[in-house]
Amino acid sequence: MTCRLKNYIQVKKLFLLLAHILLVEIDMWFVFIIAPILGAFIGWITNWLAIKLIFRPYVAIRIPLINYSIQGVIPKRRQEIACSVGNVVATQLLSLEDLVGQINMPENQRKAIEILSGSVKNHLHERLPMFLPLPVKNTIVQIIEDILRREAPLLLARVSKDLSTELSSSLNLSLLVQDKINRLDLEQLEHLVLSIASKELKHIEALGAIIGFFIGLFQALLFFLL
Incomplete structure (x- = not known):
């Protein structure tokens, strides 16, 4: 046992x-x-x-016990981001001088003259009296077109100079960009960034x-x- x-x-x-x-x-x-x-x-x-948490929540949510609010980074600092982006765009990426410079580029001036010339030619053919013979119409249109092509470069240069002066005094590119960013719908902006x-x-x-x-x-x- x-x-x-x-x-x-x-x-x-x-x-x-x-x-x-x-x-x-x-x-x-x-x-x-x-x-x-x-x-x-x-x-x-x-x-x-x-x-x-980059985007959400769109509106601040307050936690009562610890007196702390939670809000997405972009919604919370939207004004600061818009201001920074506006300043960068206006000073480094796209200034008014750049815009006017694009207008004064020879290639863009040629395109503008072609568009203007075609528009004037069509307008004249429609507006000239019907009783005028076609050869006379064509001669008038050709004369005006030649004058336009000859004077257009000087005219565009003068317009771009006046435009630059006017825009410099009346248009704030930084504020324009800021306003566009502040008007963006946060949900659409989130969708865009995530896509x-x-x-x-x-x-x-x-x-x-x-x-x-x-x-x-x-x-x-x-x-x-x-």
Whole structure:
């Protein structure tokens, strides 16, 4: 009886030892599986949330207990962004001098003269009296067209100079850009940005998941090594 009891106790101890080893192994593999997956999820959700917070919420949401408000970066700083973009456009990207310079370019002047000449020619053919013979009409149109082509470059240069002076005193390009940005619908702007940069934003989300996965794996290794 005593011998059987001893054998029973030894078998029970062996069973408990095997069970403990098995549970440790299960815990180890469980940590090695769960930690990287959890890290990947946290990395992905963090970057996804950060991207969403660029635009949303459109209107500030106040948290009563901590007296803190949450609002998207662009809606919250819309005025500052519009001001910065307007100044950059007006001073570095597209000034009034650039616009007038485009008008004064020989190629653009030739196009303007061709359009003006064709319009005047059609207008004259429609407006000249019907009783005039066709050769006379053609002669009149040709004379006016020749005068127009000869004088148009000087006229365009004078107009562009007057236009530059007038626009410089009356048009503020920076304020115009700011006004356009401030009038943009935030939902449409978000749609536009996400449609253009959707691929890059998906890469950012995936990168967060990858980094989170390796951080979780590293933490699992530290858990068993320390």
